[in-house]
Amino acid sequence: MSGAIAALARIVALTRKELLAVLKDKRSRMSLLVPPIVQSLIFGYAASYDLNHVPYASMDEDRSAASTELLSRLDGSGVFERVADVTRERDIATLIDARKALLVVHIGPLFERQLMMGGTAAVQVIADGRNSNTAGTALNYVSNIVDRFNGDWIHDHGGQAVQVQTVARAWYNPNLETRWFMIPGMIGTLTLLQTMMLTAMSVAREREQGTFDQLLVTPFTPFEIMAGKAMPSMVIGTIQATGVLLVAQLWFRIPFVGAYVTLYAGLMLFLLAAVGMGLLISAVSATMQQSMLYSMLLIMPFSLLSGLTTPISSMPRWVQYLTSINPLSYAIDITRRVYLEGAGLGLLSADLWPLALIAMLTLSGAAWTFGRRLQ
Amino acid sequence: MRAKLVRLRALVIKETRQVVRDPSSIAIGVVLPLILIVLFGYGLSLDVKNVPVAVVLENPTPEALDLASGFQLSPYFHPVMRRSMAPAVELLREHKVDGIVRLSQDFSRQLATGQAPVQLIVHGGDANRARIIEGYVDGVVAGWAARRAAQGQGVSSPPVSIEARLWFNEANDSSYFLVPGLVVLVMTLIGGLLTAMVMAREWERGTLESLLVTPVRSDEILLGKTLPYFALALVGFTLCVLSSQFLFHVPLRGSFLILFGASMLYVLIALGIGLLISAWVKNQLVASQLTMLVTFLPAFMLSGFLFDIRSMPTVVRLITYVLPARYYVALLQSVFLAGNVASVIVPSTLVLAAMAAALALGSRAAMNKRLA
Numbered sequence: 001m002s003g004a005i006a007a008l009a010r011i012v013a014l015t016r017k018e019l020l021a022v023l024k025d026k027r028s029r030m031s032l033l034v035p036p037i038v039q040s041l042i043f044g045y046a047a048s049y050d051l052n053h054v055p056y057a058s059m060d061e062d063r064s065a066a067s068t069e070l071l072s073r074l075d076g077s078g079v080f081e082r083v084a085d086v087t088r089e090r091d092i093a094t095l096i097d098a099r100k101a102l103l104v105v106h107i108g109p110l111f112e113r114q115l116m117m118g119g120t121a122a123v124q125v126i127a128d129g130r131n132s133n134t135a136g137t138a139l140n141y142v143s144n145i146v147d148r149f150n151g152d153w154i155h156d157h158g159g160q161a162v163q164v165q166t167v168a169r170a171w172y173n174p175n176l177e178t179r180w181f182m183i184p185g186m187i188g189t190l191t192l193l194q195t196m197m198l199t200a201m202s203v204a205r206e207r208e209q210g211t212f213d214q215l216l217v218t219p220f221t222p223f224e225i226m227a228g229k230a231m232p233s234m235v236i237g238t239i240q241a242t243g244v245l246l247v248a249q250l251w252f253r254i255p256f257v258g259a260y261v262t263l264y265a266g267l268m269l270f271l272l273a274a275v276g277m278g279l280l281i282s283a284v285s286a287t288m289q290q291s292m293l294y295s296m297l298l299i300m301p302f303s304l305l306s307g308l309t310t311p312i313s314s315m316p317r318w319v320q321y322l323t324s325i326n327p328l329s330y331a332i333d334i335t336r337r338v339y340l341e342g343a344g345l346g347l348l349s350a351d352l353w354p355l356a357l358i359a360m361l362t363l364s365g366a367a368w369t370f371g372r373r374l375q
Numbered sequence: 376m377r378a379k380l381v382r383l384r385a386l387v388i389k390e391t392r393q394v395v396r397d398p399s400s401i402a403i404g405v406v407l408p409l410i411l412i413v414l415f416g417y418g419l420s421l422d423v424k425n426v427p428v429a430v431v432l433e434n435p436t437p438e439a440l441d442l443a444s445g446f447q448l449s450p451y452f453h454p455v456m457r458r459s460m461a462p463a464v465e466l467l468r469e470h471k472v473d474g475i476v477r478l479s480q481d482f483s484r485q486l487a488t489g490q491a492p493v494q495l496i497v498h499g500g501d502a503n504r505a506r507i508i509e510g511y512v513d514g515v516v517a518g519w520a521a522r523r524a525a526q527g528q529g530v531s532s533p534p535v536s537i538e539a540r541l542w543f544n545e546a547n548d549s550s551y552f553l554v555p556g557l558v559v560l561v562m563t564l565i566g567g568l569l570t571a572m573v574m575a576r577e578w579e580r581g582t583l584e585s586l587l588v589t590p591v592r593s594d595e596i597l598l599g600k601t602l603p604y605f606a607l608a609l610v611g612f613t614l615c616v617l618s619s620q621f622l623f624h625v626p627l628r629g630s631f632l633i634l635f636g637a638s639m640l641y642v643l644i645a646l647g648i649g650l651l652i653s654a655w656v657k658n659q660l661v662a663s664q665l666t667m668l669v670t671f672l673p674a675f676m677l678s679g680f681l682f683d684i685r686s687m688p689t690v691v692r693l694i695t696y697v698l699p700a701r702y703y704v705a706l707l708q709s710v711f712l713a714g715n716v717a718s719v720i721v722p723s724t725l726v727l728a729a730m731a732a733a734l735a736l737g738s739r740a741a742m743n744k745r746l747a
Contacts, residue, residue: 027656031664039668043676045691049503053685070535096542098718099705102685115534122538129544130708131552133421134683137503139539140510150533166516167492168509170499171467178502194664201660288659289572290399296568297402297410304414309681311504313473314420337470340500347469 010220014228015235018202022232032198036190036240040247043186047309048178054138056103057084057095064112066153070123071105073145080141096128103127103138115153172340183248184339185308187241187267188331192274192302195237197295199278203229204291207282222370230275230363237271238264248339258338262345266334269355273327276362283369302328330355382591386599393573394603403569404607405614408561412618415557420549423451423507427472429463430454436483442493445519446476451511473498474508543712550623555707556680558615559700560671562638565608566645567652567670568663573600574653575662593742601646608642619711629710633720637706640727644699645670647734654741674700680708702726 023029056074060067074080083101086092095101106124114121125142127135173180206212215225245263248254277298285291305312305319306328312320323329330351337343345352394400430443435458446454455472457463466472477494485491495512497505544551577583586596616634619625627634648670653662676682677691678700684692695701702723709719 025658025661027661028658031661035664035668039672042691042694043672046677046687047682048686049682051683051686055685097709097713097716120534120536122536124538124540126540126542129541129547129551130712131680131683132541132544132547132549133503133552133681135541135544136547137506139537139541140506143510143537146535146537147533150535153534166495166509166513168495168497168512170497170502170505173499173502173505176499176502176505180499181501193667197663198660201663205660285399287397287399287576289576290397292572292659292663293399293403293568296564297407300407300564301410301414301418304411305418310419310421311423311501314422314424315418319418336500341468343468 007221007224010224011227011231014220014224015231018228018232019235022198022202022236032194032236033239033243036194037243037247039190040183040186040244041251044179044183044247044252047182049133049137050176050178051134051137051141052079054080054103054141055083055101056080056105057086057092057101058082059086059089059092059104059106061109062107062111066112066115067107070107070146070149073149074105074142077141077145092126096126099128101128102135103142105142116157179252180254180340181336182308183244183252183254184335185306185332187244187248187335187339188270188328189303189306189308190244191237191240191267191271192328192331193299194240195233195271195274196278196281196299197292198236199229199233199275200281200285200291200295201288202232203279203282204285204288208287223367226279226363226367226370229279230272233275233278234268234271237274238267241267241271254339256339257342259342259344262343262348263335263338265345266331266338266348266352266355269352269359270327270331270334272359273355273362276359276366277327279366280362280369283366302326305329306332308332324354325358327355327358378590379592379595383595383599386591386595387602390573390599391603391606394607400569400607404565404610407564408611408614411557411561412614412622415553416550416618416622419553421503422549423504423511425453426451426474426508426511427453427455428474428476428508428512429457429466429472431457431460431463431475431477433459433478433480434482438483438486439478442478442516442519445515449511449515452515467496467498470498473504474512476512551625551712552680552708554615554619554623554625555704555711556675556678558612558619558638558707559641559674559678559680559704561611561615562608562641562703563645563670563674563700565611566604566642567649567666569604569607570600570646570649571653571662571666572659573604574650575657575659578653578657579659594739597650597738597742600650601643604646605639605642608645612638612642625711627711628714629720630715633715633724634707634710637703637710637720637724637727640724640731641699641703643731644727644734647731647738650738651734651741654738670700673698677701678704680704699727699730 022032058071060071071082075082084095086095086104092104092106096104104126106126108122108124111121111123123146125139127139129135170176203212206215220228249256278295281294281298282291285294305315305323305326312323312329315323334348334351337348428446430446432439432443443454443456446452455466460475460477463472463475467475474495474497477496479494482491493516495509497508499505541547577586587593620627649666652665652669656662656665677695677698679695684695684701687695705719706723709716
C-alpha cells in the first residue's frame with residue numbers, strides 16, 4: 001500500500017517537473033495555449049463549403065422583362081454578386097479565366113417568347129470548374145433560385161404545376177451550416193497535433209540531451225517514467241480541447257446538446273490513445289527531429305482520413321478499413337454526435353471501445369519498450 | 376570568390392550527409408509525398424455515392440411503390456424500406472442512414488388531386504453532404520415525374536431549365552481539384568518543416584556558434600543549409616508531377632516551365648519561413664509547432680484549394696493575402712486545368728517572387744543579428 005502511494009507521489013513529482021519544463025518558458029507556453037484558440041477561430045470562419053459571395057456575370061441576349069426578373073432574383077439572393085454584363089461570347093472566357101466570375105449565366109434571345117408559349121426555356125450556366133466542389137455548390141444555389149422562379153411563373157401565368165415536390169428538412173443542423181459540422185470536429189483535430197508531438201518530443205529531448213539515462217538510474221520504474229511523461233500531455237490536451245469547446249459555444253454560438261461527462265469521457269480515451277502513440281514514436285526515434293517527423297508521418301494521414309473535411313463514407317472500402325486504426329476518426333465522430341445530437345455512451349460504444357483498445361495497445365507497447373531500455 | 380565556393384561546397388556536403396544519414400529526412404522528403412499521393416488519389420473524395428436512405432412507405436399504393444423503386448434503381452442511393460416513421464428515425468439516430476424519404480399515408484390521393492409532397496429528412500450534420508443528398512433526391516423525384524409525364528400521366532416540365540457547363544473539369548472529377556492541393560502540401564512540408572528543425576537544432580546544441588567562429592560567412596551558412604533541402608524538394612515535386620500525369624490523369628494544360636519556375640519560387644519561400652522561424656525561436660519543440668501552425672495548416676485550410684476564399688469573412692480573407700500558398704494554389708489550378716492564363720499567372724508569380732526576396736533578406740538579417 002505504502003509502495004503504491006510512494007509510486008503515486010513519484011509520478012506526481014515527475015508530472016510537475018514535466019509541466020514546469022514545458023510551461024515555464026514563455027514562448028513554449030504560448031505555443032501550446034494560444035494556437036488552438038486562434039486556429040479554431042480562423043478555421044471556424046474559413047473551413048466552410050457554404051458560399052456567401054459568388055461573383056457572376058450575365059450574358060442576357062433577350063433583355064426582356066422575364067430575363068431581367070430572373071437575373072434580379074440572383075442579385076437579390078444575397079449570395080450572387082453581378083460583376084459584369086457581357087454581350088460577346090468570348091468575354092465569357094476572359095472573365096472565367098481571370099477568376100473575375102465564378103459563373104456566367106447565359107440567357108438566349110428567345111427566352112421570354114419560349115416561356116410565354118408555355119414551352120421550356122433553357123438557360124446556360126457556365127461555371128469555373130477549377131475547384132469543382134465550389135462550382136457544384138454554386139450551381140446548386142442557382143438551381144434553387146430557378147426552382148422558385150418556376151413556381152412563381154406557374155402561379156402567375158397559369159400552366160400545370162409540378163405534381164410531386166420534395167419538402168426537405170435537415171435534422172441536427174437546420175440551416176445546413178458547415179461550421180456546425182467543422183468546429184465540433186476540430187476539438188479532436190487541434191488537440192491531436194500537439195498532444196502527440198509534445199509526448200513524442202519530450203522523451204526524445206531527454207534522449208537527445210542524455211538526461212533519459214539519468215532518469216533511468218533514479219528510483220523511478222519504467223512505468224512511472226512513462227506515466228510521468230503521459231500525464232502532462234493529457235493535462236495540456238484537456239485544456240486545449242476545453243479552449244476549442246469554449247470557442248464553439250461562446251463565440252460561434254453552436255448549441256451544445258449533449259452531456260459534458262460523455263464528451264470528456266470520450267476525449268480522455270482519445271487523449272490516452274494519442275499519448276500512447278506519441279510514446280511509441282519516441283521509442284523508435286533517437287532525436288527530436290526524428291520524433292517530430294515520424295509524428296508528422298502519422299498525423300498527416302490521421303487528419304486527412306479523419307472525416308473532418310471529406311466524409312469517410314466517400315472513401316473506398318479498403319481506406320475505410322484503414323481508418324479503423326485512426327483514433328481521430330473516432331474522436332471526431334464522438335465530439336460531433338455528443339455536441340450536435342446529444343448522443344449518450346450507449347450510442348457511442350462503437351467509437352469508444354476501439355479507442356480504448358488503441359490506448360491499451362499503444363500504452364502497453366510503450367511500457368514494454370521503456371522497460372527493455374533498462375536491460 | 377574561389378574560397379567562398381570551396382567553403383560553400385564543404386557546407387553543402389556536410390549538410391547532405393546529414394540528410395542522407397538521417398532516415399527521418401528521407402521519410403519526409405520521399406515517403407511523406409508518396410503517402411500523400413496515395414491518400415489524395417484514393418482517400419479524399421467529396422463525391423457522394425451509395426447514400427444509405429430509409430424509404431418510408433406508409434401506404435404501398437402502386438404510385439408510391441413505383442417512386443420507391445426509383446430509389447432502388449438509382450446508383451446514388453442504397454435504400455432500406457420501412458413501413459412507418461419510428462424505425463426509420465431510429466436508423467437515422469444510429470447513423471445507419473443519412474436520410475429519410477417519407478411517402479405519407481395519402482400520397483396517392485394527393486397525387487390525384489394535384490399536389491403531392493415527398494417529405495425528406497436529411498442528417499444535416501455534414502451540411503455539404505446533406506445538400507448533395509437533397510439534390511439527388513430531387514433528381515430521383517423529378518425523373519419519376521418525367522417518366523409519368525411521358526406515359527401521359529400529368530405534365531411536369533418546368534418553365535426554365537438549367538443547362539450547366541463545368542469548364543476545365545467537364546467530367547466533374549474531384550482529383551482535378553485535389554492535385555493542386557497535394558502539390559502545395561508536399562512543397563510546404565518539405566520546405567518549411569525540415570529547415571525549421573535543422574536550424575533550431577544547431578541553435579539548441581550550440582553548434583551554430585561554433586560554425587560562426589569558423590571562416591564561413593553567415594550567408595554561406597544559409598545557402599549551405601538551403602541547397603540540400605532544395606534538392607529534396609525537387610524530388611518531392613517530381614513525384615507529385617509524375618503522379619498527377621500518370622496516376623490521376625490530370626491534364627497539364629499550361630506550360631511545364633511556368634509550373635516548375637513557380638514551384639521553385641514557392642519552395643524558396645517555404646525554406647525561408649522555416650529558417651526565419653528557427654532563427655527566431657531557437658528551440659526545436661517550439662519551432663516545429665510554429666512551422667506547422669504558420670505553414671502547413673494554413674496551406675490546407677486557407678489557401679483556397681478546398682474552401683472558397685471569396686466566401687470567407689473579410690478578416691480571414693485579408694489574412695489569406697499574406698499567405699504564399701494562396702498565390703501558389705491559384706497558379707497551380709490555372710496551369711494544370713486552364714492553361715497559361717496571364718491574368719492569373721503574372722500577378723501570382725510576382726507576389727511569390729517578392730515574398731521569396733523578402734524572406735531571403737529577412738533570414739540573413741536574423742542571422743546577422745544573432746552574431747552581433
